[in-house]
Amino acid sequence: xIVMTQSPLSLPVTPGxxxxxxCRSSQSLLNSNGYNSLSWxxxxxxxxxxxxxxxxxxxxxxVPDRFSGSGSGTDFTLKISxxxxxxxxxxxxxxxxxxxxxxxxxxxxxxx
Amino acid sequence: xxxxVESGGDLVQPGGSLRLSCAASGFTFSSSWMYWVRxxxxxxxxxxxxxxxxxxEKYYVDSVKGRFTISRDDAKNSVYLEMNSLxxxxxxxxxCARGQDSAFYNWGQGTLVTVSS
Numbered sequence: 001x002i003v004m005t006q007s008p009l010s011l012p013v014t015p016g017x018x019x020x021x022x023c024r025s026s027q028s029l030l031n032s033n034g035y036n037s038l039s040w041x042x043x044x045x046x047x048x049x050x051x052x053x054x055x056x057x058x059x060x061x062x063v064p065d066r067f068s069g070s071g072s073g074t075d076f077t078l079k080i081s082x083x084x085x086x087x088x089x090x091x092x093x094x095x096x097x098x099x100x101x102x103x104x105x106x107x108x109x110x111x112x
Numbered sequence: 113x114x115x116x117v118e119s120g121g122d123l124v125q126p127g128g129s130l131r132l133s134c135a136a137s138g139f140t141f142s143s144s145w146m147y148w149v150r151x152x153x154x155x156x157x158x159x160x161x162x163x164x165x166x167x168x169e170k171y172y173v174d175s176v177k178g179r180f181t182i183s184r185d186d187a188k189n190s191v192y193l194e195m196n197s198l199x200x201x202x203x204x205x206x207x208c209a210r211g212q213d214s215a216f217y218n219w220g221q222g223t224l225v226t227v228s229s
Contacts, residue, residue, distance in 0.1 A: 004159055008179070014159055016182070019140035024205040031214070035213075036215075037214035039214065039215035039216070041157075041216070043157075047220055048207055048220065048221055048222055049157065049216070050219065051217055051218075052218060054210075054212075054214070054217075055213050055214065055215070056215045057215075060215075060217070090156075092156065092157055094157075094159075094215070094216070096211070096213075096214030096216065098154070099162070100159060100171075100173050101159040101172040102159065103148075103156060103157045103158070103159070104156075105156055106156045106157075
């Protein structure tokens with residue numbers, strides 16, 4: 001199984017400041033088409049998860065451009081250029097390369 | 113607009129059975145891979161099962177193999193999760209999701225399954 005490891009697990013951020021979350025996989029997520037099968041999700045309090053980034057760096061429809069994804073192989077990063085109050089919640093990375101599909105532990109972003 | 117609506121969650125005794133349903137709309141269901149993901153109270157996300165379009169390929173997390181069965185009815189735009197021999201550790205909110213580009217593009221609101229005596 002591919003193990004996904006996120007850091008940090010807790011992220012207090014001042015509004016307007018940038019934030020960054022790391023996600024590492026135990027093996028490469030590069031698929032046969034040359035894309036990384038890595039996605040990012042935000043689960044706001046009391047809500048279902050929502051897709052932010054797919055294939056490592058593609059923003060999902062409707063996702064603000066302050067969110068960006070980068071990385072390749074086994075190391076990935078989600079960046080928020082300027083955190084807003086509505087960004088609070090738990091962020092998860094997920095590998096969709098092979099079953100079993102696995103998630104990171106989650107990173108809880110809170111506003112200072 | 114894509115909509116996924118789960119139903120069927122309930123309180124069930126250990127060893128019992130339950131069938132979850134997910135009604136889909138707003139996209140071409142028959143050509144979509146569909147997934148079930150669960151979240152135990154206060155915990156993270158855990159993928160449970162998927163079914164390929166056409167229903168020819170199914171896959172399960174080890175902890176539910178032999179107990180859970182995923183199926184789909186393209187005529188009803190629905191995906192199901194038949195859960196047998198339920199255990200306390202199966203207690204969770206169960207989400208269905210639509211897959212694309214190795215990601216879960218859309219999620220339902222979830223349905224709560226509680227396994228307790």
